[in-house]
Amino acid sequence: MQEPLLELKGVKTHFPLERGMLFGRGAATVKAVDGVSLSIAQGEVLGLVGESGCGKSTLARTILRLVPPTEGTVILAGRNLAELAPEELRAARADFQMVFQDPYASLNPRMTVYDTIAEAIQAHRAVSRAELATEVSALLNRVGLAARFSRKYPHEFSGGQRQRIAVARALAVRPQLIVADEPVSALDVSIQAQIINLLAGLTREMGLTMIFISHDLAVVKHISDRIAVMYLGKIVELGPAAEVLERPLHPYTKALASAMPLPDPERERTRRRILLAGDPPSPVNPPAGCPFHPRCAYAIPECSRDQPRLEAFRTGHEAACLRLEQVNAD
C-alpha cells in the first residue's frame, strides 16, 4: 500500500474576530476548519463539497499553506510542511498548486500570457531562453490553446481560455497535487465541459493528484473518485463519489443530494425532497456537539453534547453521525 500523497491530521484553522482593545477580550472566533483528518492517495481525485461557510475554501488554502493552520499537521509527500523553514517552504511550493475560481482575477492583467507562464517555469528551475519558449508553447498546447496567442493579455481572452491559462501556469512548476477551487463555477455552462474534460484528462495522463472543490454536485460526482462532504468546518461524510451522492449516509448529505436538480422532469416532479429549515450557518461560534444537530430531523439530546467521529458504515464509506444505524435503517 503506497504512502498517501497528502495527509491531514486534526487540521484546524481558526480566525480570531477582533473586537478592538476597548471592547472586551475573548472575542468570537471563526472556526473555518474545525478538525479535519484525511488522506489522499497519489493519482486520486478527491471531490470536496459543501455550502457557504463549510470551510472548503479555507481548507484548500490551509493545505497550500496560503493560510497557516491553527492546529494539526499537513504532510505532503512525506514532509511536514510546518517544519520547513521559509525558504524551504517556498521551494516546496512547486509540489502543490492551485487553480482559482475567478478566471478574471487569477491572472495578472498587466502581464502577457507568455510572461505569466514563463515566470512560473522559472520560479524553481533555471531554464535557457530557447528552452523557455519551447516549454511555454508546449504547456499552452497541452491545455488546448494555440501558442501564437502567447503575447496577448488576459483581457483579450474569454473566461474559459483564461482558466486554461491558469491551469497551464499551475502545471508549469510540475506539481504533484493540484487543488482546483471552484474552477468552473464562474464559467458558462457550455464552457464548463471544456475545463472539466481538461482537468480530468490531465489527471489521467500525468498521474496528478487533485482536490476538486465545487458546490455543483453533478460536476464533482462526474470527475471525482471519492467525495468528502464538509459542514461547518468538519467532514461529515467520505466515500466513493457515486455512492456518497446516490446512497448517502449522513442526514446532511441526504438533504444535499436530494436538493440536486435532476435533468429528468419525471423524477423531479415525483420525488420527495428533503428540505432543510433555515440557512447554512456561519462558522462563528458553531454549536456544541454535532455541527448539524440544530437542523437535523434525527437529532437526539446526545447530539448536542457528543462530537461524532467518522466511522465506516460500508467499506470505504464513512460518516460522522451518532445515529448512523437509525438514519439508514431502510
Place this chain on the structure above:
Amino acid sequence: MALLEVDDLRTSFHTRNGVVRAVDGVSFCIDRGETLGIVGESGSGKSVTCLSLLGLVPQPPGRIEGAGAVLEGIDLLRCPQEVLRGIRGRRVAMIFQDPMTSLNPYMTIEEQLMEPLLIHEKIGRAAAARMALQALQEVGVPEAERRIRSYPHQFSGGMRQRVMIAMALIGKPDLLIADEPTTALDVTVQAQILDLIAQQQRQRGVAVIFISHDLSVVAGFCDRVMVMYAGRVVETANTRAIFREPKHPYTRALQRSRPAMQAKGAELYVIPGLPPDLSRPVPGCAFAPRCEFAVADCGRTEMRLQDVGASQASACLRVQRGELTLQ
C-alpha cells in the same frame, strides 16, 4: 386568450463598437397560471428579453422595437410611461439574481414590502404594514414580527430572496418574472426557494417566467421551456419533450455537455467555437458555425421558429425539413 403575447421583440444596444443585437426577433406567449422556462447562457438574451418587456432597459443606448408585447390588451412596447409604471410591480413583478443588490440597503424590510402597496393601492400605512407582515410570514421567514424591522444586510442570501419574492407577490401580480433567482444560492437553499416559488405559484395561480442557465433547475418547475441562443429562440417545447427528444442541435449539445446528464467519468461533449459576436449581423442560423449537423443552407436561410411536433417548435432548418432526428 394568452396572458402575454410577445411578437418579434427586438432589443439592440447602440455602442461605440457597433449595434449589439441582444434580442433578435423573439416571439412567445404565456397563459394565465402557466410556467415558462427560458434557458440560455450568458449573451443569449434571456434576461434582456424580460427587461425589455418591462421597459427596464435604458434607451439610449438600448432600443426596443417589435411588433408587440401584449399583456391582455395593453401593448407594453407602446403604452405611455405612466401605464407601464402602473403595470410594473402590480400586474407584472420581477425578482432578480442577486438579492444583495436588489434590496435597498437603507430601508428596512418592512418599508420595502410596504412600498409597492402604498404606491399602487390606496390603503393606509397601518393596513399596508399588516399586509407586509403577512407576506413575510407566507414566504416562510421565521420570527417575522421580530425581524420585519431589520435591514437587508442582517438577512442571509436565502432570506433576502424570500423577501424579494414576498415583495414581488404582495401586489398580487398576474405574472412573475424570475431572473435566475437561485443561481447565487447554495444548493439546499435553492431547493427551498424553488419549493417556495412553486408553492406560491400553485396557491395564487400566478404565471411564472423562470429564467435560468440550468436546464435541470427548469425541469422540475416549468410546464414549457424555451431555449435561447444569440438573441433568438431556437426551440420551445413542453418540458418532458425537451428532455426526451430535443429538436435542436443546441439543446442537445447543452444536454450532452452537462455532467448531470452523462455517465460518470465520460468525456463531456464540448461545443466547439465561441458564441457569436452580436454586434455583427449573423446570416442564417446563429448556431451553424458551431453545429455538427450544419450544412451550407444553414448559413443562408433565415432562421424561423416552426412547429415540428405536438407543442414543440424548433428553429433548426434541417429538423424542420425532416432531414434530422436528434437522439
Place this chain on the structure above:
Amino acid sequence: MPVTASASPALAADAVEPGRSLWQDAWARLCRNRMAVIGGVVLIVLTALSLFGPLFLAYSYEEQNLALGAAPPSAAHLLGTDKLGRDQLARLLFGGRVSLLVGLAATSVSLTIGVLWGSIAGYAGGRLDAVMMRIVDILYALPFTIFVILLMTVFGRNFILLFVAIGAVEWLTMARIVRGQVLALKRQEFIEAAVALGLRKRRIVLRHVVPNVLGPVMVYTTLTIPAVMLLEAFLSFLGLGVQPPMSSWGLLIKEGAEQMEEAPWLLIYPAAVFAATLFSLNFLGDGLRDALDVRASKD
C-alpha cells in the same frame, strides 16, 4: 473581442499575434477625451517654449536696463519689463523652466519614495505596516512651512534643497494612496497565485503589485505636480524659494502682486500662464483617471 480557441492547436512558431495591453486601451480612451488632449497640448507647448524659447530671445532673464524701468509691453519687450528693466518674456520663459523643473523633480522624488514605501507597507502588513504608517502619520503632523524654514535656515537657501523639502512632504500622501491600493490588490487572486507559485516577495511586489497600482499613482501624480508648483510659488512668495535674478512663476507673481497697481502686466502674464498650466495638468489628470478607471473588459 476574445480570440477563437482552436480545437486542434498547432505549434505555430511563427506569426505570434501581438497583444493589446491595458495601457494601450487606456491611451486610446485618453486620446478621445477632448479636454485632456487640449490640456496635454497646452502643456507640451508651454514646456517647449520654456525649454527652447530663451534660446531665441534677444534678452536674457537677468539683463537689466535701469534706464527703462518698469515699462508696459512694447515691440521691443513683448511682455514689458520689471522695475529693474529686465525683459518679462525672458523671465517668464526662464521661470517656466524653473517651475516645471521643480514640479517634475519634486514629484519624481515623492513618487519614488511614496510608491516604494506604500507598496512595502501595504504588502508586508502586520507590524512593519503599522510602524511605517505611524511614521507617515507623524510626519504628516509637521507643519510644512516651519519644516521648510528650518531646512532653509540650517542648510542655507539651496535650489536642490527646495526639491528635497517639497518632495519630502508630498510623498506622504502618495504612500497612503499606494498602500490603500495595495491592500485592495492583495485580495486579488493573482497575488495569491503568485505566492502559491513560490515566487520571492520582492518579485511579487515589483512585478505584480507595483504595475497594478500605477494607474491611480499616475493620476495622483498629474494632480501632485500642480500642488508642488503651488508650493514652490508659495515659498517664493514668502521669499524662501527661488531668489532673483533667477525667476520662477511664483516669484514673478509675487513681484507682480507687489506692483499690481502701477504695472499690472507684471502680474497678469505670469498669473495667466501659471493658471493655464495648472488647468492643463488637472484636465490631464481627470482624463487619465477616466481612461484608467474602466476595468479590464470582461466578456
